[in-house]
Amino acid sequence: MLKKLLLSVLLCLPFLGYAQSYMTGNVFDNEQRNLALQGVSVRNLSTKAVVVTDKDGHYAIPAKNGDLIVYALMGYQTDTVYLVNLFPKNSYLRAAVNTLNPVNVTTTKVSPFLDTKDPEARPAKQVDYSKNRGGLRLNLGYGKYRRQQAKEQELEEAADINEEISKNFNREVIQKLVNYKAKDLDDYIGLYRPTVAQVRADKDFDYTYYIATTFTEWRKLPENERKLPSLPKLKAKP
Structure with missing residues (x-):
């Protein structure tokens, strides 16, 4: 053995x-x-x-x-x-x-080919x-690349979190949880949709608890405060 x-x-x-x-x-x-x-x-x-x-x-x-x-x-x-x-x-x-030291030139014979451009020359990337x-x-520069990568990573993370929010905080999920099917449920969704910062701050964000507490809070609001305020109308230019 x-x-x-x-x-x-x-x-x-x-x-x-x-x-x-x-x-x-x-x-x-x-x-x-x-x-x-x-x-x-x-x-x-x-x-x-x-x-x-x-x-x-x-x-x-x-x-x-x-x-x-x-x-x-x-x-x-x-x-x-x-x-x-x-x-x-x-x-x-x-x-x-190679970088040469400067030289003072007092006389010179100018070649007619000095200004000729190389037809095969390409700009360096x-x-x-x-x-x-x-x-x-x-x-x-490595620093600039790292900052760009960090910004792209942050945007990708925000997109993933938004996708997670849409999957767990939508009309179908909320209706099943609170048994409320009135049309103004969309007002609650617009007013209380979790932000990326909220979900990011809590690693194990509890959507069920969040919906239960905020829906009760929303129902207690006066009717005129249960939805997002309307956007101001833009005035037409004269």
């Missing part, structure tokens, strides 16, 4: 070794897309792990969604990617632009996002 148990543990060890998630990919030159870059430092800022690409530009680094991966190589611009998935991805580094590559290139 002990031997069987020991054998089972030994068989499980290889799988435990692979339990850690990895991100794999290849790094190429941005201009010569088929030129693999060897020796690129690939650093996970979240875990401090560092690997270097091989002769084929290939790498594998421990990572998870939400990590920041930095690619760096002498002569190329450093690139940063925020991971939204762990799909294998290709990364392309741009050659670094500030943000390069691809779901297949699983990352967002952070040329506009």
Whole structure:
């Protein structure tokens, strides 16, 4: 029995070794897309792990969604990617632009080709996002991206809460609970519909208790206060 148990543990060890998630990919030159870059430092800022690409530009680094991966190589611009998935991805580094010290020119021979525009020149993209590559290139700044993501997440959460409210606070649900089918029930729904802030503040929002208490409160109101006030009429422009 002990031997069987020991054998089972030994068989499980290889799988435990692979339990850690990895991100794999290849790094190429941005201009010569088929030129693999060897020796690129690939650093996970979240875990401090560092690997270097091989002769084929290939790498594998421990990572998870939400990590920041930095690619760096002498002569190329450093690139940063925020991971939204762990799909294998290709990364392309741009050659670094050298900044020369200013030089005072006293005489020069002007070439007639100086103002000639490159017909194949294309404007550089500030943000390069691809779901297949699983990352967002952070040329506009990681902070701005995080704020945008937080805002989008807040809007998505509000939409989910509104959907939950509509599902649990509607005419059919209320009629079954309070046994009230008069037409003015819509006035109660409009006046007492829970807000997103109310539901968000209470993780386990009790719709049954809320309906029971607020419906009783609504029924005690004077008739002229049982519905939302009418919207003011807009005056026609002369």
